[in-house]
Amino acid sequence: xxxxxxxxAKVEGNExxxxxxxxxxxxxxxxxMGPNGSGKSTLASVLAGKNEYEVTxxxxxxxxxxxxxxxxxxxSREGIFLAFQYPIEIPGVSNANFLRTAVxxxxxxxxMEPMEAGDFLKLMRERAKLxxxxxxxxxxxxxxxxxxxxxxxxxxxxxxxxxxxLSILDETDSGLDIDALRIVSDGVNALRNENNSxxxxxxxxxxxNYIVPDFVHVLYNGQIVKSGTKDLALELEERGYDWIKEEFxxx
Amino acid sequence: MTENDKIIxxxxxxxxKYGFTTNIEQEFSPLGxxxxxxxxxxxxxxxxxxxxxxxxKAYRYWLKxxxxxxxxxxxxxxxxxxIYYYAAPKNKSKPKSLEEIDPEIRETYKKLGIPxxxxxxxxxxxxxxxxxSVSVATTFKEKLNEVGIIFCPISEAIIDYPExxxxxxxxxxxxxxxxxxxxxxxxxxxxxxxYIPKGVRSPMELSTYFxxxxxxxxxxxxxxxxxxxGAYVSYLEGCTAxxxxxxxxxxxxxxxxxxxxxxxxxxxxxxxxxxxxxxKGGIYNFVTKRGLCEGENSKISWTQxxxxxxxxxxxxxxxxxxxNSVGEFYSVAMTNNYQQADTGTKxxxxxxxxxxxxxxxxxxxxxxxxxxxGLVRINKKxxxxxxxxxxxxxxxxxxxxxxxxxxxxxxxxxxxxxHEATTSKISDDSIFYLNQRGISTEDAVGMIVNGxxxxxxxxxxxxxxxxxxxxxxISLEGSVG
Ligand SMILES: Nc1ncnc2c1ncn2[C@@H]1O[C@H](COP(=O)(O)OP(=O)(O)O)[C@@H](O)[C@H]1O
Ligand SMILES: [Mg+2]
Numbered sequence: 061x062x063x064x065x066x067x068x069a070k071v072e073g074n075e076x077x078x079x080x081x082x083x084x085x086x087x088x089x090x091x092x093m094g095p096n097g098s099g100k101s102t103l104a105s106v107l108a109g110k111n112e113y114e115v116t117x118x119x120x121x122x123x124x125x126x127x128x129x130x131x132x133x134x135x136s137r138e139g140i141f142l143a144f145q146y147p148i149e150i151p152g153v154s155n156a157n158f159l160r161t162a163v164x165x166x167x168x169x170x171x172m173e174p175m176e177a178g179d180f181l182k183l184m185r186e187r188a189k190l191x192x193x194x195x196x197x198x199x200x201x202x203x204x205x206x207x208x209x210x211x212x213x214x215x216x217x218x219x220x221x222x223x224x225x226l227s228i229l230d231e232t233d234s235g236l237d238i239d240a241l242r243i244v245s246d247g248v249n250a251l252r253n254e255n256n257s258x259x260x261x262x263x264x265x266x267x268x269n270y271i272v273p274d275f276v277h278v279l280y281n282g283q284i285v286k287s288g289t290k291d292l293a294l295e296l297e298e299r300g301y302d303w304i305k306e307e308f309x310x311x
Numbered sequence: 312m313t314e315n316d317k318i319i320x321x322x323x324x325x326x327x328k329y330g331f332t333t334n335i336e337q338e339f340s341p342l343g344x345x346x347x348x349x350x351x352x353x354x355x356x357x358x359x360x361x362x363x364x365x366x367x368k369a370y371r372y373w374l375k376x377x378x379x380x381x382x383x384x385x386x387x388x389x390x391x392x393x394i395y396y397y398a399a400p401k402n403k404s405k406p407k408s409l410e411e412i413d414p415e416i417r418e419t420y421k422k423l424g425i426p427x428x429x430x431x432x433x434x435x436x437x438x439x440x441x442x443x444s445v446s447v448a449t450t451f452k453e454k455l456n457e458v459g460i461i462f463c464p465i466s467e468a469i470i471d472y473p474e475x476x477x478x479x480x481x482x483x484x485x486x487x488x489x490x491x492x493x494x495x496x497x498x499x500x501x502x503x504x505x506y507i508p509k510g511v512r513s514p515m516e517l518s519t520y521f522x523x524x525x526x527x528x529x530x531x532x533x534x535x536x537x538x539x540x541g542a543y544v545s546y547l548e549g550c551t552a553x554x555x556x557x558x559x560x561x562x563x564x565x566x567x568x569x570x571x572x573x574x575x576x577x578x579x580x581x582x583x584x585x586x587x588x589x590x591k592g593g594i595y596n597f598v599t600k601r602g603l604c605e606g607e608n609s610k611i612s613w614t615q616x617x618x619x620x621x622x623x624x625x626x627x628x629x630x631x632x633x634x635n636s637v638g639e640f641y642s643v644a645m646t647n648n649y650q651q652a653d654t655g656t657k658x659x660x661x662x663x664x665x666x667x668x669x670x671x672x673x674x675x676x677x678x679x680x681x682x683x684x685g686l687v688r689i690n691k692k693x694x695x696x697x698x699x700x701x702x703x704x705x706x707x708x709x710x711x712x713x714x715x716x717x718x719x720x721x722x723x724x725x726x727x728x729x730h731e732a733t734t735s736k737i738s739d740d741s742i743f744y745l746n747q748r749g750i751s752t753e754d755a756v757g758m759i760v761n762g763x764x765x766x767x768x769x770x771x772x773x774x775x776x777x778x779x780x781x782x783x784x785i786s787l788e789g790s791v792g
Contacts, residue, residue: 108743108747110743111739132743132747133746137749148738148740150745150758150762151763152763152765157758159748161754162749162750165749165751218748
């Protein structure tokens with residue numbers, strides 16, 4: 061589904077990603093862990109197409125298509141979803157209006173008719189349940205005045221509405237208490253199937269008790285320095301990141 | 312230039328879709344302005360003597376005045392002798408019913424989305440359609456008459472209800488008020504007249520649609536709305552004009568008069584031709600709008616969505632004379648390319664317990680310049696009066712300007728005056744967030760702008776709110792891409 065090959069990327073003149081290789085197949089959950097500043101969010105932003113990040117080398121294909129030839133909105137419509145580490149507030153634009161526009165853009169891309177308002181509301185109610193979002197949030201402005209946890213839940217709600225093929229969750233667990241963490245994980249697990257994939261970026265192992273990954277990668281200094289199974293996450297939890305830093309300080 | 316600046320640049324280059332002209336035979340006054348032209352206009356309209364006297368007094372006063380220069384807009388001097396002050400679709404005799412209207416004119420309004428056949432109109436909205444200097448159709452007249460409401464072209468009101476017109480015309484905006492008010496008083500040719508009798512709530516929205524068609528003409532319309540005790544009316548005006556290289560002058564006056572317990576809601580969606588991307592052509596929109604809350608507990612509310620005109624210069628204002636009267640001003644003013652807007656309001660608190668609320672949302676894109684200018688004045692006797700002002704500016708791109716000039720004059724220390732102001736930009740992060748959900752940058756900017764303007768848009772009657780939202784998005788086209 062996603063093939064990242066020797067990806068190098070710069071921001072403001074500094075190279076942050078120094079040759080990433082990663083392949084994700086349908087149905088797989090990959091976790092990326094690593095200390096702060098190692099380039100996890102940069103990788104997510106490059107995949108989603110944020111334009112201040114410049115790709116200098118390497119390739120990324122999504123379902124065989126070169127993603128660098130697609131605008132960010134096209135990547136979204138093709139099925140790449142990013143749950144932001146810091147979701148943005150859009151004052152005056154209701155969640156419902158925003159989501160309806162987004163969903164209908166996705167439908168248009170697939171050659172489908174826009175959704176009837178009534179059907180759309182039904183869908184929203186159904187998906188909101190997955191992440192225990194109160195329908196009164198529908199008419200509130202996107203993320204405006206939301207608590208940190210509400211914003212993160214809202215990201216997963218949007219994901220549930222858009223049904224992406226590849227979901228990248230950038231530290232969706234940070235700032236969540238244990239109940240919220242459960243809600244978010246239950247949401248992800250409910251949406252999981254053999255056709256869609258997840259790239260779960262996290263700083264802590266804790267999330268991976270709920271969303272069990274098939275593979276765990278350690279990103280350090282812009283490179284994937286270690287890959288393994290979920291046991292690697294447990295090892296990191298136990299030993300911290302210092303031994304990784306020690307082992308790979310030359311890069 | 313960052314990628315988003317480029318996109319923004321593109322979005323602000325939307326095309327004006329009302330820029331066509333109608334080929335109809337027109338009748339003009341002689342070019343330029345003098346007493347004979349004024350007599351010509353008055354005669355054309357079969358006006359009673361008092362009107363001619365009013366016009367001539369205004370004209371003679373105007374001659375002694377100087378064009379104002381304090382506003383933050385720039386334009387070459389206007390040659391007042393190179394304008395036609397009267398242009399009217401030629402019609403052998405006045406159409407007696409809507410069916411008799413010239414098919415070309417009917418077609419024009421259809422293109423503008425305003426069918427003149429009553430059965431096709433949005434139910435619940437009566438329209439007075441004005442092309443250049445004259446009213447071409449007023450719909451739902453009979454239905455309104457049943458409840459005693461007068462809604463007709465002001466030229467007709469002058470003949471049919473002279474005592475009402477004589478009593479109220481110039482009572483809120485005297486011809487001595489300002490340069491363009493004097494000019495308008497001298498040469499105005501049509502506009503709408505609304506009279507709501509005591510205790511009557513208008514059963515439908517009333518609206519006027521202004522259309523400039525003829526070239527080299529000025530449009531000087533005059534609207535007068537009187538609400539008697541306990542009356543209520545919601546009134547809406549919309550405007551468009553053809554695309555022309557020349558600048559055309561539009562100098563209107565709107566007067567609102569609210570008696571005790573009366574309430575007038577006046578909404579404007581202004582979309583005059585703004586000129587091309589290089590700033591050539593477009594309407595000069597120099598308008599005086601004022602409402603008098605004469606009676607106790609009366610209320611006047613202005614809502615405006617201004618997206619058009621090369622230059623907009625207007626300050627819909629309220630004089631809060633009646634005890635506990637209320638004035639409101641909700642405004643979205645959007646400028647793009649080389650447009651200039653200097654707009655705001657004046658709230659004059661005279662009576663005790665008077666309240667006013669100002670919500671102004673400026674949006675500037677392209678190389679445009681957008682100023683809010685407001686005056687809140689609390690007179691000595693205005694005990695316990697209150698004002699709340701919120702004044703926001705949104706910048707799109709980096710070549711536009713936004714300015715605020717809030718003036719506050721308080722002579723009574725029991726008054727409470729609050730002022731809040733913000734300036735913001737559409738951030739790349741917001742656009743990217745929406746992009747990531749599948750929304751194109753152009754739509755994202757439209758969405759963000761509409762969200763920003765929401766508080767004002769919500770004040771508009773439903774159908775027009777939808778219209779205004781589309782208009783905001785269209786006017787932004789080309790500012791992002
Ligand atoms: N927009 C940016 N401008 C400048 N530097 C950036 C930007 N984004 C990320 N960086 C830098 O790139 C490095 C990696 O950051 P990031 O990808 O956010 O790490 P992580 O998500 O792993 O904590 C950091 O040194 C950070 O300062
Ligand atoms: Mg990060």
